[in-house]
């Protein structure tokens with residue numbers, strides 16, 4: 075399968091301050107890709123460049139085979155976007171919101187009716203179609219945003235922090251929707267600072283920090299590279315991490331220690347690797 079998204083040496087600065095720094099990676103068609111990083115890492119700026127909302131200062135981006143600067147109009151026809159700020163009009167009803175966006179995408183009257191109906195059913199908002207958006211819960215608003223982004227049947231869906239601020243049950247429901255869309259063949263890029271979100275959803279992960287891509291691959295590749303076994307060592311009020319290629323080797327190390335106080339062994343996870351790479355914890 076070809077690449078749905080290609081970034082080549084992409085930089086973005088605001089007032090000479092680099093926010094995205096020489097970013098290069100590809101997302102294959104049909105892939106679920108997660109961009110993970112702390113607040114301020116440049117994730118939203120990256121998504122804004124990929125979705126034609128901000129121009130890169132340097133480098134080249136193609137989305138669905140089109141250049142995001144020279145062929146922005148084409149790119150927009152092939153992508154759906156769900157941004158962080160709930161950009162739904164609060165004083166319109168759910169249906170009116172969908173109708174408004176369907177018109178923006180030049181859907182015919184009959185297409186509008188069928189597409190709106192189909193996607194509202196999909197995100198389980200049909201019974202709220204006449205409700206004002208401002209009366210919906212946070213999770214419902216996010217589902218409406220997703221339904222709206224799907225109206226023109228895009229190939230690629232971009233989701234910026236899709237579950238931020240939502241309760242655990244609502245997050246799970248959204249995860250199911252995201253996974254299902256991906257299973258139907260949609261390429262997805264999501265940004266998040268939640269480890270569990272990328273662990274649960276994503277085929278491949280890019281870790282960004284300070285605008286730079288510091289790791290790229292699958293979780294199992296990360297674990298193989300950094301070590302699948304972890305010894306945690308309590309030093310004062312903090313934990314030191316010692317990685318070992320396998321859990322067995324981590325256990326062997328532990329067994330050899332005369333004093334095992336404050337030592338703990340377990341398989342490594344994404345969070346351990348993130349801390350190892352950045353020296354910081356998320357949240």
Ligand SMILES: Nc1ncnc2c1ncn2[C@@H]1O[C@H](COP(=O)(O)OP(=O)(O)OP(=O)(O)O)[C@@H](O)[C@H]1O
Nearest residue numbers: 088089093111112113114115116117118119120267
């Ligand atoms: N339009 C802008 N003008 C100036 N600085 C900006 C602009 N947009 C973003 N920045 C800065 O760029 C940096 C990266 O922001 P960005 O929103 O891309 O990060 P992020 O990883 O998405 O973080 P968050 O999860 O907090 O949104 C931040 O320091 C931010 O203040």
